[in-house]
Amino acid sequence: MDDKHYLKRLISEGEHQQQDFKYRVSDAQKLAKSVSAFANTDGGRLLIGVRDDGVMSGVRSEEEIYMMHQAAYRYCRPEASIKFDTFHVEGRTIVLATVPPSDKRPVCAVDDAGKLCAYIRIADENIVASPVHLAIWRESQKLQGSVMTYTDSVRKLLDALTTQRMTLNQLVRRSAIPRPKVITMLARLIRFRVVQWEYADQQFLFRIQEG
Numbered sequence: 001m002d003d004k005h006y007l008k009r010l011i012s013e014g015e016h017q018q019q020d021f022k023y024r025v026s027d028a029q030k031l032a033k034s035v036s037a038f039a040n041t042d043g044g045r046l047l048i049g050v051r052d053d054g055v056m057s058g059v060r061s062e063e064e065i066y067m068m069h070q071a072a073y074r075y076c077r078p079e080a081s082i083k084f085d086t087f088h089v090e091g092r093t094i095v096l097a098t099v100p101p102s103d104k105r106p107v108c109a110v111d112d113a114g115k116l117c118a119y120i121r122i123a124d125e126n127i128v129a130s131p132v133h134l135a136i137w138r139e140s141q142k143l144q145g146s147v148m149t150y151t152d153s154v155r156k157l158l159d160a161l162t163t164q165r166m167t168l169n170q171l172v173r174r175s176a177i178p179r180p181k182v183i184t185m186l187a188r189l190i191r192f193r194v195v196q197w198e199y200a201d202q203q204f205l206f207r208i209q210e211g
Contacts, residue, residue, distance in 0.1 A: 012054075022050070033126050038101075040106055042121070048097060049095060083097070106137050157186070166205065
């Protein structure tokens, strides 16, 4: 398959969990958000020089290519792994940036104020990771081989979840358990597949795992 048909096949998939289009790169920090989101989720690819409607407009300058490298190697902490492939189709240059899932999560993007912020990829959006996601990543190593202990606090939290999906703040209020403790317990319950999360109406919701 030649470059043109290969790119057209990728573009035909549209934007999704593991693919994003970037018309142009004018800010390495913004691009770092996409790199962070892919690295913290299932990995993915950025087609740079492709409009949202799938038209191949091409990368306009070497400066854009430089900013792509900056996004991964300067504006991500820890440094993200990323592979760049360049294609030349119909006189236009398209860059395919492939980001594998990271084993050093969270990979954070650096914002304008120098603050680190982790993102995850949900459908075709880059979403700021919730405090629970951060706790899941923190716990991921030390929980290997451990068991879930059902303390009174855990049971109280599960009782609060029996009736409906709830946000983190709703759970804190309903359970009357301190917020940091609720975050830690939710992270462990999610890892042990007792509780599951979903993203709806621009917020993270938690409920008892089905099945």
